[in-house]
Amino acid sequence: MISLVLFFPLAIALILAFLPKYWVRPVALFASILEFLFSLHFVYHFDKSTSALQFVEQVAWIPQFGISYFVGIDGISIWLVILSTFILPIIILASWTSIDDKIKTFHISLFVLLTAMLGSFVAMDAVLFYTFWELSLIPMYLIVGVWGGPRRIYASIKFFIYTMFGSVFMLLALISLMFMAEQQLGQMTSNLLSLYQLNIPYIEGAWGNPQALMFLAFALAFAIKVPMFPVHTWLPDAHTEAPTPGSVILAGVMLKMGTYGFLRFAIPLFPEAVNEFTWFFMFLGVVGIIYGALVAMVQPDIKKLVAYSSVSHMGYVVIGMFALNAYGVTGSIYQMLNHGISTGALFILVGMIYDRTHTRKIADYGGLAKAMPIFTIAFIIITMSSIAVPGTNGFIGEFLILMGTFLSDKAMGVAAVVGVVLGAAYMLWMVKKVFFGEAGKVVKETKLEDLNTRELGIVTILIIMVFWMGIYPKFFLDYTQVSVDHLVENISSYSLEVKVGE
Amino acid sequence: METIVGVKDLVLGAPLLVLFFISILPLTIKVLNNNKEQRPYAVLLQAWMGLIIAGSLYFLQSPDAVLGAFDTALIFDGVNRWMSVFLILISGFCLFMSADNIQTRGSQFSEHTFLVLSSLIGMLIMSASSDLIVTFIGLELMSISLYVLVALSKEQVIAKEAAFKYFILGSLASAIMLYGIALMYGSSGTTYLPDIGRIVSELLVEDVIYQIGSLLLLVGLLFKVSIFPFHAWTPDVYQGAPTPITAFMSTGVKVATFSFLIRLFSQGIYEGNDFIIQLLQVLIVLTILVGNIGAIIQSNLKRMLSYSSIAHSGYVLIGILVLAVNPRDGLAVAAVMFYLFAYAIVNIGSFGIVSLKEKDENKTVFVNDLNGMAKTKPITALIFTVFMLSLTGIPPLIGFFGKLYLFSSALQYEFYWVAMWGVIGSVISVYYYLRPVVNMYMREADKDIEFARQDLNTIGIGICFLLVLLFGILSSNVLNSIQVSL
Numbered sequence: 003m004i005s006l007v008l009f010f011p012l013a014i015a016l017i018l019a020f021l022p023k024y025w026v027r028p029v030a031l032f033a034s035i036l037e038f039l040f041s042l043h044f045v046y047h048f049d050k051s052t053s054a055l056q057f058v059e060q061v062a063w064i065p066q067f068g069i070s071y072f073v074g075i076d077g078i079s080i081w082l083v084i085l086s087t088f089i090l091p092i093i094i095l096a097s098w099t100s101i102d103d104k105i106k107t108f109h110i111s112l113f114v115l116l117t118a119m120l121g122s123f124v125a126m127d128a129v130l131f132y133t134f135w136e137l138s139l140i141p142m143y144l145i146v147g148v149w150g151g152p153r154r155i156y157a158s159i160k161f162f163i164y165t166m167f168g169s170v171f172m173l174l175a176l177i178s179l180m181f182m183a184e185q186q187l188g189q190m191t192s193n194l195l196s197l198y199q200l201n202i203p204y205i206e207g208a209w210g211n212p213q214a215l216m217f218l219a220f221a222l223a224f225a226i227k228v229p230m231f232p233v234h235t236w237l238p239d240a241h242t243e244a245p246t247p248g249s250v251i252l253a254g255v256m257l258k259m260g261t262y263g264f265l266r267f268a269i270p271l272f273p274e275a276v277n278e279f280t281w282f283f284m285f286l287g288v289v290g291i292i293y294g295a296l297v298a299m300v301q302p303d304i305k306k307l308v309a310y311s312s313v314s315h316m317g318y319v320v321i322g323m324f325a326l327n328a329y330g331v332t333g334s335i336y337q338m339l340n341h342g343i344s345t346g347a348l349f350i351l352v353g354m355i356y357d358r359t360h361t362r363k364i365a366d367y368g369g370l371a372k373a374m375p376i377f378t379i380a381f382i383i384i385t386m387s388s389i390a391v392p393g394t395n396g397f398i399g400e401f402l403i404l405m406g407t408f409l410s411d412k413a414m415g416v417a418a419v420v421g422v423v424l425g426a427a428y429m430l431w432m433v434k435k436v437f438f439g440e441a442g443k444v445v446k447e448t449k450l451e452d453l454n455t456r457e458l459g460i461v462t463i464l465i466i467m468v469f470w471m472g473i474y475p476k477f478f479l480d481y482t483q484v485s486v487d488h489l490v491e492n493i494s495s496y497s498l499e500v501k502v503g504e
Numbered sequence: 505m506e507t508i509v510g511v512k513d514l515v516l517g518a519p520l521l522v523l524f525f526i527s528i529l530p531l532t533i534k535v536l537n538n539n540k541e542q543r544p545y546a547v548l549l550q551a552w553m554g555l556i557i558a559g560s561l562y563f564l565q566s567p568d569a570v571l572g573a574f575d576t577a578l579i580f581d582g583v584n585r586w587m588s589v590f591l592i593l594i595s596g597f598c599l600f601m602s603a604d605n606i607q608t609r610g611s612q613f614s615e616h617t618f619l620v621l622s623s624l625i626g627m628l629i630m631s632a633s634s635d636l637i638v639t640f641i642g643l644e645l646m647s648i649s650l651y652v653l654v655a656l657s658k659e660q661v662i663a664k665e666a667a668f669k670y671f672i673l674g675s676l677a678s679a680i681m682l683y684g685i686a687l688m689y690g691s692s693g694t695t696y697l698p699d700i701g702r703i704v705s706e707l708l709v710e711d712v713i714y715q716i717g718s719l720l721l722l723v724g725l726l727f728k729v730s731i732f733p734f735h736a737w738t739p740d741v742y743q744g745a746p747t748p749i750t751a752f753m754s755t756g757v758k759v760a761t762f763s764f765l766i767r768l769f770s771q772g773i774y775e776g777n778d779f780i781i782q783l784l785q786v787l788i789v790l791t792i793l794v795g796n797i798g799a800i801i802q803s804n805l806k807r808m809l810s811y812s813s814i815a816h817s818g819y820v821l822i823g824i825l826v827l828a829v830n831p832r833d834g835l836a837v838a839a840v841m842f843y844l845f846a847y848a849i850v851n852i853g854s855f856g857i858v859s860l861k862e863k864d865e866n867k868t869v870f871v872n873d874l875n876g877m878a879k880t881k882p883i884t885a886l887i888f889t890v891f892m893l894s895l896t897g898i899p900p901l902i903g904f905f906g907k908l909y910l911f912s913s914a915l916q917y918e919f920y921w922v923a924m925w926g927v928i929g930s931v932i933s934v935y936y937y938l939r940p941v942v943n944m945y946m947r948e949a950d951k952d953i954e955f956a957r958q959d960l961n962t963i964g965i966g967i968c969f970l971l972v973l974l975f976g977i978l979s980s981n982v983l984n985s986i987q988v989s990l
Contacts, residue, residue, distance in 0.1 A: 133899035137899060144945060163931060166931050
């Protein structure tokens with residue numbers, strides 16, 4: 003079943019290449035909804051009582067190196083898989099009118115990208131993971147570079163080189179791990195379950211400390227993807243230049259590949275090194291939260307503001323993870339989903355208004371609430387979710403993360419709470435300037451139409467998710483709980499099994 | 505040493521003999537026909553006939569035998585069989601390209617084909633040789649044919665300059681190499697590699713003459729694969745040569761020379777020679793950096809690809825470095841061969857696409873000439889993108905697995921710094937490999953892009969494209985069949 007969900011988008015991408023232009027959008031939309039329904043199979047048949055891998059499929063791929071096509075889903079990855087397939091139809095709908103150039107290439111890129119992202123969430127073989135991880139760069143690069151804004155070429159190359167720079171060191175560490183497996187387990191392998199069993203030498207204080215170096219190599223790759231301060235500088239460029247669907251998929255799913263990588267690889271593989279560096283990553287996370295919020299505060303451009311808020315929000319995910327207790331990790335997984343929904347929604351909303359006015363300058367707006375009441379309501383609800391008002395999804399995630407952080411490190415917790423306040427400040431400030439007060443330049447000059455049915459549909463789905471996740475989080479948390487407990491309890495000797503009977 | 509040529513030698517040497525006779529066939533026909541040129545496709549047909557016969561003769565040899573001919577001066581083993589078939593394929597594709605390209609299909613196509621085939625014979629000799637003198641003959645046969653091939657171009661200025669540069673520098677390198685061989689002979693008393701390998705451990709400690717000799721031999725070979733600091737000729741010559749010949753040089757010469765380097769190093773000539781090991785590490789890192797950084801500033805597509813080929817030589821040399829530590833490492837040999845395979849098909853394909861754009865002989869193709877190609881020629885743009893990404897080493901394309909195997913063998917012997925600079929080089933290379941992609945997809949065309957009609961070349965590009973996709977995902981099968989045959 004995983005293989006079907008994984009390669010169905012690739013097949014669709016191939017089919018789209020041969021379709022006439024006017025068929026591309028309907029077929030893509032239909033296929034993406036079908037893909038989402040396929041992926042719901044995992045939700046229905048998921049066994050919540052075990053931390054073991056489910057829906058496993060394994061085929062030898064490069065036997066000389068012990069590399070295999072090995073995929074599976076557990077509590078950590080299941081919602082990320084669903085999030086990816088959920089976002090795609092929304093993106094296709096959201097780009098229905100805003101992308102009108104080379105739509106075939108665009109939709110092909112989207113579907114290839116979906117395969118790559120799903121692949122990195124379900125891959126249980128490190129080299130397979132790397133393959134999907136790198137593969138995801140190409141379609142994203144094209145989406146930003148072809149359909150982006152004026153500085154799109156600069157932004158897309160910057161995105162590509164940054165991510166590539168991080169991941170090549172991960173590749174080297176990975177190969178070293180495989181040789182270590184040869185020494186300790188008798189054969190080379192990149193099977194993640196075997197790699198978890200390795201005893202990677204940790205030499206305290208030594209410069210050539212193998213475990214610490216490998217951990218840093220992995221962490222660099224993931225930190226760039228997340229992105230964490232101070233390697234975040236590609237993100238604002240990429241977000242600002244990307245077309246709306248590109249921003250949505252970038253914020254919605256691709257950034258999660260980094261945080262997921264921490265949870266799946268960096269933390270369980272290198273326990274001693276994690277112990278050593280926890281404070282460092284929490285510190286960077288907190289710096290990211292506050293720095294992102296402060297920079298967002300002074301942005302004159304709505305989209306750039308949302309992009310920096312992304313840096314800030316991903317900081318929460320990082321500190322939650324490195325709190326290394328059940329609250330923190332659960333909260334951080336939940337926050338990944340929240341961020342996907344609410345920041346994705348913010349980008350979509352910004353895109354909708356940009357399509358009408360062709361400006362994103364906050365100063366050009368003002369008094370939008372009168373001209374577009376429905377849009378305003380939607381925007382404010384999503385803003386509430388983004389600043390974590392109780393009742394919305396953001397509250398649950400941030401609350402859990404802050405609880406976990408206080409349990410493990412009080413000082414960091416206090417600093418993170420400051421970030422919450424700042425977050426509320428810049429978002430509400432922006433809302434006030436854009437929607438209320440005196441009517442601004444564009445509001446006066448252009449005739450603004452409120453949301454049409456298609457846009458309303460997109461927004462409604464997202465708002466339903468916001469409240470569902472905010473009011474009844476148990477439904478989602480039940481799936482992740484056992485896996486998370488298993489992770490935090492066995493952090494120093496993590497192991498994962500394949501579910502019996504598969 | 506008394507050498508009698510027997511039937512066995514002729515049978516084993518048959519591919520070379522067949523190629524030799526076929527190569528003079530077009531020339532003979534031309535002379536008999538009052539010096540009137542045949543049609544290019546007729547010449548091509550004859551050449552391909554020879555290639556097919558020669559290639560199948562290699563397949564007739566039993567797959568895991570190690571056979572020696574001419575008093576074992578030529579050794580036909582697994583490595584050689586793979587490399588030979590591979591060289592034959594390379595020549596075949598390049599002939600496709602030259603039968604179509606305006607610069608080469610003109611008045612002297614018979615001579616052109618003759619030279620390509622005799623260069624191929626030189627390469628095959630080099631790849632099979634286990635005697636330094638025979639190697640030298642092979643190397644010269646290969647190089648001299650190439651000097652003329654570069655000069656044969658109908659373009660008058662850069663091609664002539666390139667040929668002259670290549671000739672002068674190439675001769676100098678050959679002389680240095682010959683001097684090295686002489687020194688090695690002087691101190692060891694033989695030019696036969698297995699014999700030298702047997703006594704090398706004694707020679708190493710005592711004999712300065714031998715050490716200098718073996719170093720000079722290496723210099724000559726590294727010149728041919730354009731390793732820093734012997735790379736300076738590469739961009740000029742690759743740019744000046746007709747594109748099909750550039751494709752031929754950048755792949756064939758490298759495959760042949762690296763094939764001989766594998767033989768040299770696996771005979772243990774440099775085993776445990778710390779100086780050489782140190783030197784190779786430095787050269788690898790510098791070659792990768794010089795190649796990649798040099799390519800960044802190029803606006804001429806052929807020049808960019810030639811700098812990139814310098815960098816790729818550096819990567820392949822990593823495998824040779826591993827062989828210097830452990831001459832019997834089968835994985836390193838297989839990794840080198842796989843990387844060469846990956847590099848060669850992509851390079852032939854890329855130069856094929858460059859050749860598609862050449863409509864008259866004095867036109868150079870710039871990176872900017874690709875602007876907006878995704879709109880007018882979507883399939884070609886896609887193929888070229890895949891080639892560039894494969895050269896960068898993006899999975900799941902074939903180039904990634906080549907790099908994976910090479911870096912694996914480097915890390916196995918704990919050459920961490922080499923591997924690290926290697927991957928940093930890959931990151932640098934992203935910038936210039938993506939430039940054509942940027943131009944094709946993200947910029948608008950200032951003028952219409954027209955292709956010359958080149959059917960055979962197009963077929964060649966298509967085959968290369970399929971190989972890149974297929975053998976990327978199935979890389980383990982290829983690697984396995986190479987390893988089994990070693």
